Amino acid sequence: MLIWIPVAMLVAGFVSLVVFVLTVVPLSRVVAVMRFVILSFAQALLVPLVFRIILVLTCGIHCR
Numbered sequence: 001m002l003i004w005i006p007v008a009m010l011v012a013g014f015v016s017l018v019v020f021v022l023t024v025v026p027l028s029r030v031v032a033v034m035r036f037v038i039l040s041f042a043q044a045l046l047v048p049l050v051f052r053i054i055l056v057l058t059c060g061i062h063c064r
Helices: 004-024 028-063
Strands: none
Touching: 004 028
């Protein structure tokens, strides 16, 4: 039961931050920042995937 209090406080803080950002910061700046965050997150996920595909292909060629 005690773990839900910090989780609720974290969610409330995040929601208040989102509301503050959307009311104070212009929408064009929010879109630019979110684009940067999404692209960096996607790159962090795609780079290991590409390396894994290259590793599988090279191991498949050498094992023949």
